[in-house]
Amino acid sequence: MDWQAFALTLKLATVTTAILLAMAVPLAALLVLGRSRWLAALEALAALPLVLPPTVLGFFLLVLLGPRTAIGRGITSLLGHPLAFSFVGLVVGSVIYSLPFALQPLVAGFAAIDSALVDAARLLGAGPARLVFSLLVPLARRSLVAAAVLSFLHTVGEFGVVLMLGGDIPGATRTLSIVLYNQVENFDYAAANRTAAILLALSVVALAAIYAGGRRSGGRYA
Amino acid sequence: MFNRSILCFLGLLCLAPLCAQTPLRVAAAADLEPVLPPLLEQFRQATGIRAEATFSASAVLAAQIQNGAPFDLFLSADLGYPKRLIDAGLADAAGTADSSTPIVYAKGTLVLWARKDSSLPPPSLDLLRNAGLKRLAVANPERAPYGRAAVAALTRLKLYDALKPRLVTAENISQAAQFVDSGNADAGLISLTSALTPRLAANGAYFVIPRDLYPPIEQGAVIVSKTTQRAAVHKLLDFLLSANVQAQLAKSGLTPVH
Secondary structure, rough: HHHHHHHHHHHHHHHHHHHHHHHHHHHHHHHHOOOOOOOOHHHHHHHOOOOOHHHHHHHHHHOOOOOOHHHHHHHHHHHOOOOOOHHHHHHHHHHHHHHHHHHHHHHHHHHHHHHHHHHHHOOHHHHHHHHHEEEEEEEEHHHHHHHHHHHHHHHHHHHHHHHHHOOOOOOOOOHHHHHHHHHHHHHHHHHHHHHHHHHHHHHHHHHHHHHHHHHEEEOOOO | OOHHHHHHHHHHHHHHHHHHOOEEEEEEEHHHHHHHHHHHHHHHHHHHEEEEEEOOHHHEEEEEHHHOOOOOEEEEEOOOHHHHHHHOOEEEEOOOOOOOOOOOEEHHHEEEEEEOOOOOOOOHHHHHHHHOOOOOEOOOOOOOOHHHHHHHHHHHOOHHHHHHHHHHEEOOOHHHHHHHHHHOOOEEEEEHHHOHHHHHHHHHHEEEEOHHOOOOOEEEEEEOOOOOHHHHHHHHHHHHOOOOHHHHHHHHHOOOOO
């Protein structure tokens, strides 16, 4: 078992989930509460990572973030190194790749809230931030948990983007899914079975813990 | 009644291969991707036998054949994977001098490739010693034959330990080329077949790594033993080993075997 890759995978999934929630909550609120007709285009754009095969998405990111584009050059001069083949690069790739998985549950959850409550809060003078954090988020707590769980698991299992963007560097970009793939490719099926079993077992434990927490604090969950 | 119709159906299934020639399915190493399709077209024109190629890393193809993939011929980029299939009783080289040894059909050439617009000097062994070389792309040495050759050459040059932190490992030789072509890596150790493709030839320059620095990249072919088209497979093998085709291989970056 490659514990370095295991720790890296958990770190990547945690950082990605935190960034995704911070991005997806305001974005979902905007999509649900907003009136502009451009929001439909924005929602479609945010769902696009679902369409592209992950390796293709990874390839586009490799080119886009590389030093041959203005964006890539800007990032390189900012960070001092190109994004590809680095942990930060994987975070950027993962955030884009898992965005729909954070956004969709939140949009569905926010949209299910009785609009009378939203109108009442507005009438009583609640600003957008208050509306989101005191009304929408508490009422859609289940969706928030779902968004977090899906983002986390989707990042843990992410393979194509990491394969294209990572360069398989131990401690920086070699995640568990890459280790697992390498073991299978090298015909080391016994090691691959062990890695897969540990990954699955830990995922079940982590999920059970999250769902148990959801039940306790919510009194009634799912 | 029902049983009889099933039997009829199964009978027809057995006859089907006799009626229409199913194309030969060739599992081919990634470095053959720029080379093989025109050759297969020539083969079809010469013999009337259609052959279709599937390209992937040699290790991936070997694993697929091990698990029953319906290929007739396996063109690996090394001798290890075909040999492994022979030892497992899944492939053979029947009809040749030694039926338990893969048939060498070409040899690969390792080159150092970099983009022309790179800020570093053009590819040479000195480029590998240049401190400005921050990222060097190689194919995965654990399974890609060119990756193994790259590590062998770097070790031989006593540069491997110094360069190791700067290596980025690609899934196969095409991806290693992609890492460099997209500007994310400064240079890459790739196959001459990739370096000679129109895109890479236009964008960059290559330096042939001296052959005494790495063990020869001998590329072996084996017949997948459960093929139903053994005669056609032998025709294709003879075609690939013919003087005419071997001369064409030389132009696309592979070294002929004779």
